[in-house]
Amino acid sequence: MGAFEQAVGRQIAPRLKAEGFARRGQSWNRRRAGEIQVISVQRSTYNTVLGAQFTVNVGATPDLLAPDAWVAEHGCRWRMRIGMLRPEGQDHWYKYLPDDQVSVDAAIAEALADIEAFVLPCLAQPRFLSPATRTTVGAWQVVRRVLRRFVSL
Numbered sequence: 001m002g003a004f005e006q007a008v009g010r011q012i013a014p015r016l017k018a019e020g021f022a023r024r025g026q027s028w029n030r031r032r033a034g035e036i037q038v039i040s041v042q043r044s045t046y047n048t049v050l051g052a053q054f055t056v057n058v059g060a061t062p063d064l065l066a067p068d069a070w071v072a073e074h075g076c077r078w079r080m081r082i083g084m085l086r087p088e089g090q091d092h093w094y095k096y097l098p099d100d101q102v103s104v105d106a107a108i109a110e111a112l113a114d115i116e117a118f119v120l121p122c123l124a125q126p127r128f129l130s131p132a133t134r135t136t137v138g139a140w141q142v143v144r145r146v147l148r149r150f151v152s153l
Helices: 003-018 101-123 131-152
Strands: 022-024 027-032 035-043 052-062 078-081 094-096
Touching: 003 022, 003 035, 003 101, 035 101, 052 101, 094 101
Parallel strands: none
Antiparallel strands: 022 027, 027 035, 035 052, 052 078, 052 094
């Protein structure tokens, strides 16, 4: 595991776990208020040993899936990059030097501060789903429970 992955595991993962997110690789899911909420770290395809960067993607989608289903950010109905939630309102990438642990840790710490300041408050509001969709989600959750009981008989 590289320095970047280790830094994500040391800094971002524990904080998101404390918020109720489950992790797979560089992506996290949690179910809340009839939604599946997703946060993912995306590294640039243009990274080199001389310089690298990453961004944070955020998504939410109605919770109409099986309880153990995993949702990737690109599969969400609502999606946004962290930069759009920041005051500048434009795409933002966190830059670091891959072979410099201090640089990696600083970039991850900056991203975590932005996740805490902008992403978590945004996701705390179940505003991505209309009342009609929330009603549909609730109905599907009841149907899933009934079907599970029926199948278990």
